[in-house]
Amino acid sequence: MTLLEQLNTDMKQAMKDKDKEKLGVIRMVKASLQNEAIKQGNDSLSEDDELTVLSRELKQRKDSLQEFKAAGRDDLVSKLDVEISVLQAYMPKQLSEQELEEVVRNTIQEVNATSKKEMGKVMSAIMPKVKGKADGSSINKLVLKHLDN
Missing domain, CATH: 1.10.1510.10 (Uncharacterised protein YqeY/AIM41, N-terminal domain)
Structure with a gap:
């Protein structure tokens, strides 16, 4: 349907x-x-x-x-x-915090990002993968957290 x-x-x-x-x-x-x-x-x-x-x-x-x-x-x-x-109720099932963290880590590795300067590249690679399944601001925070390390 x-x-x-x-x-x-x-x-x-x-x-x-x-x-x-x-x-x-x-x-x-x-x-x-x-x-x-x-x-x-x-x-x-x-x-x-x-x-x-x-x-x-x-x-x-x-x-x-x-x-x-x-x-x-x-x-x-x-x-x-x-x-x-x-x-x-009409949105797809939201990703859990762990699932989202895994997607972020994998995407950072895929695009070989190492610093905050590459934030745009990482975000543009992640967003199509999680479209409708996660909030952009929470993804942004996770990417920043992983790019700091």
Whole structure:
């Protein structure tokens, strides 16, 4: 089942359950996917493109969550928590800390990186491998940690 089919099925269920929060998030994701398809000039998106859109939406919410927490906007924090949990249900299984560390170490060896100057090279090699399965900031911290040594 493609992501769009899954979203349609879940949208119907959310309507039946009268789950307004979930319904709103699903509609927003569908709109983002359709906008991306139009932007690319295609009828549909590849799985990779769908994952990119989902990751972007999730990242936007996580960034907003930090801002709202800092501003003390608890009403918006709880709303974003719901949106994040709905979005995460459509994301691939996240890598564990150990799995992520192994990918980072292997990639650093593959590109023969030895210093922080080669951070960009390492990150550009890692990101396609872990797309949607790990947060970019946690990958960044791990790469920095391993390049320091």
